Amino acid sequence: MADLKELIQTKYKSELFNGNGSLQALSQKGIQLFTEQGIPTVKHEEWKYTRISSVLNKEFSYAAATTAVTKADVDAIRLPGYETANELVFINGIYHPELSVIHSGADALLVQPLSEAVKGPYKNIIDKNLGHSANYHADGINAMNNAFAYQGIFIAVLKNKELQHPLYCYYINDARTASVLSQPRTLIHVGVNAKVYLVEEEITLGTSDSFINRVSEVVVEENANVHIYKIQNEDSHSSCVKTTHVRQLGVSKVNSVTITLNGGIIRNNLNFILEAPGCESNMYGLYCVKGNTHVDNHTVVDNQQPNSLSNELYKGIIDENANGVFNGKIFVRQDAQKTNAYQSNKNVLLSDTATVNTKPQLEIFADDVKCSHGCTIGKLDEDALFYLRARGVGEKAAKALLLHAFAGEILEKIELESIRSYADAIISERLGFEI
Amino acid sequence: MLSIKNLQARIEEKEILKGINLDIKPGEVHAIMGPNGSGKSTLASVLAGRTAYEVTGGTVSFLGKDLLELAPEDRSREGLFLAFQYPIEIPGVSTTNFIKTAVNEARKYHGEEPLDAVQFLKKMKEKMKLVNIDQSLLSRSLNEGFSGGEKKRNEIFQMAMLEPKMSILDETDSGLDIDALRIVAEGVNKLRDGKRSFLVITHYQRLLDYIVPDHVHVLYKGRIVKSGGKELALELEEKGYDFIKEELGESVEA
Structure with a gap:
């Protein structure tokens, strides 16, 4: 672990960010917390079932900027429906505009480095929201990303715009010549009355070890509608921690579907912070894993205002030696009367050596709410x-x-x-299903 | 068609079938009646191949084959059909897709080409009429949220689609009102063609008003204790099962 600490600290010093304001502050806070905490061990309650150190004690090079990835490499991994999608390409954690394709006009979609956007009209939004996820993840993993958050990208879907072209984000690690650790960072602002489909996939090129520590923060304004689809289907040498942190600031509706189809250690953090009354949040997950894949879905729903609905359903099909972890935390704060919060986790184990750990956690401080949770594990x-x-x-x-x-x-x-059939085809093949 | 000899079976440690003998010829309709717990549904389950039951003795030959050696799916493909007493609800699988898979797997088993979409649809429409079942029901998840009558009609519809040589109806009348009963019975009667055989398992006589059997057997404590013609069913209806017990010399509770 000493190696990783050194790696991160050296990188931090060599690239010392000389901006000022919130980006600088977040970066400093990040490196401080990371230095104090290091990588969480299984003694950390939130990491009890996921030994992330087993990945991070390997030797990584910190993602240097690379030009080795070509358009042809990207062509090979594009998701179905890409022809009409805005495609944002991140290589080793860094956004590459020259490989990306933006169809939407500047009046609908803005994609800019955070370090530039913070100087413009979005300064307030960035100041208030970037790093908000740290309030829910006081651990070295989140801190490690925060230390370099200034390298991230700001994305805005402008108000009153229903984005016609879905937003595909490819987070590519180029592990063809060396093991790579990368830390993509995005802050996505979805304006009043705006609508967007966001599709995200982690991809590793090559066969060296790959670790992606991604943080995406999504800010949803009044009457906006957001769909977030995440897909991961990798080999055992590819691990990642991805954190999606959604703040619903106005009455809005957000749907999230997280599909995990293999990898090394995969940790999906998903937070929904419902800060306005009457929000709707739907969180769906499917993990269909085998081999030695370890998938950990950690979700938080924080109901802060009255009359919101959150609905959560995660399902797992676990084969061979794979492990599934589900941890679903629901807060209902004192002001969040008339909250409806549902949670369910269902698992099917296909082998005697497949395992699952599932843990619902409800913390309810209001007295007039409907909450339910349940989990099943079976054949x-x-x-x-x-x-x-x-x-x-x-x-x-x-x-x-x-x-x-x-x-x-x-x-x-x-x-x-196009995304649904893509996922369906992989799962059907995995299950030997044909109609 | 179906020849059962001295069939014995148990579930866990409990002996349920204690030597059943039954011979069903092509075109015949046999009814098995008996009080609760006599082993009626166990017999149906054992014939269909449910693994929870262990066959401890006896033989079953179906069209010359050793039925007990066949996997449940192969028994079906050979032409045996069990209409379940409690059809299972299966969310996410439509009846249409499921029955298409079933029909084509049976065709594959017999070395026939699978039905294409047009042929399948034609066949489906034809059989839907037979049991008066609606297309919308068949597009829904299998039995999910169906009423008792809809579930049983769906069973008979599937039976019609699979065109079995031998059908076992396990208490198909349970939970049905008289109208649903009549529809289900008519569906069955339309499939009677002098070649197909039926084994109708029932607690009550009323189903046999509609599906008239050639032979009636009384199952009691795991054995067939009395056999007769269709009039035996009427006698049972009139006198109750107690007269069987009396005949067997058992004391009857007052």
Whole structure:
């Protein structure tokens, strides 16, 4: 671990950020906290089931700017539907405009380095929101990203704009010649009455170790509508911690679907902070993992104002030696009367060596609320399996049919058809499902 | 068609079937009646291949094959159908997709080409009429939120689609009102063609008013204790099961 500390500190010193104001402050606070805390161990309550140090004790080079990734490399990993999407390409954590494609006009979408945007009209928004996730993650991982947040990107979907072109973000680690650690950072502002579909994928090129520590903060203004889809399907040498931190500042609706289809250690932090009355937040997750993949979905819903609805459903299909972790925390603050908060985590274990740890946590300070939580861990329903087999469907096909239906409840929440079929195709193939 | 000899089965440590003998010929309709706990549903489950039951003795031959050696899906593909007493709800799988898979898996088993979309739709429309079932129901998740009658009609619809040689109806009348019962029975009767055989398991006689059996058997404590023609069902209806117990020399509780 000493190596990582040294790596981060050396990098920090060599690139010492000479801006001022909030970016500078966040960077300093970040390196301080990181130096104090280091990488969380399993003694840290929030990291109890995820030994992130097992990845980070490997030797990494901190993502240097690279020009080795070509347009052809990017072509090979584009997601379906890209033809009509705004595509933002990050290489080793750094945004590369020359590889990115923006279709939306400047009157609808703004993409700018944070260090520039903070000098413009968005200064207030950046000052107030960048680093807000640290309030919910007082650990070295979040701090490590904060130390370099000034290298990040500011994205604004302008008010009254329904973005016609979905926003695809590719976070590419180029691990073809060396192991790479990178830390993408974005702050996304979705203006009043605006609408956007955000699709994010982590991708590693090459076979060396890859670690992505990404923080994306999303600020949602009144009457905005945001869809956030995350997909990860990597090899065992690719690990990541990604934090999506959503602040709903006005009455608004946000849907999130997180699909995990393999990797090394994958930690998905998802926070919804409902700061206005009457917000709606839907959080869906599907992890369909095998091999030695470890996937940890850590979610927080913080209901601060009355009359909000949060709905959370995470489902897991875990095979071979894979592990699943689900930790769902719901706060209902004293002022958040008439809150409806639902949470459910359902798991199917397909092998004797697959494991899952699931932990709902409800902290309710208001007295007039409806909250529910539940989790199930089991094998496939034997009665259902027998019913299908008794009608002539073979055992393998019957299992695939049931598992596909189990996954389908999450997949159908993805409104972008091209992304939904993409995920569906991978899952169908994994399950041996064909109709 | 189906020949059961001295069939014995248990679930966990409990002996339930204690030597069943039954011979069903092509085109025949047999009814099995009996009080609760006599082993009626166990017999249906064992024939369909539910693994929770352990066969401890006896043989079952179906169209010359050793039925007990076949996996549940192969029993179905060979032409055996079980209409469940409690059809399972399966969220996320539509009846249409499911039955298409089932029909085509059976065709594959017999070395036939799968039905294409047009052929399948044609067949489906034809069979839907037979049991008076609506397309919208079949597009929904299998049995999910269906009423008792809808579930049973869906069972008969699937039976019609799979065109089995031998169908076992496990208490298909339970939970049905008289109208639903009539629709289900009519569906079954339309499938009677002098070749297909049926084994109708029921607690009450009323289903047999609509599906008239050739033979009636009384199952009691895991054995067939009495067999007769369709008039046996009427006698049972009139006298209750107590007269069987009396015949067996058991004391009848007052």
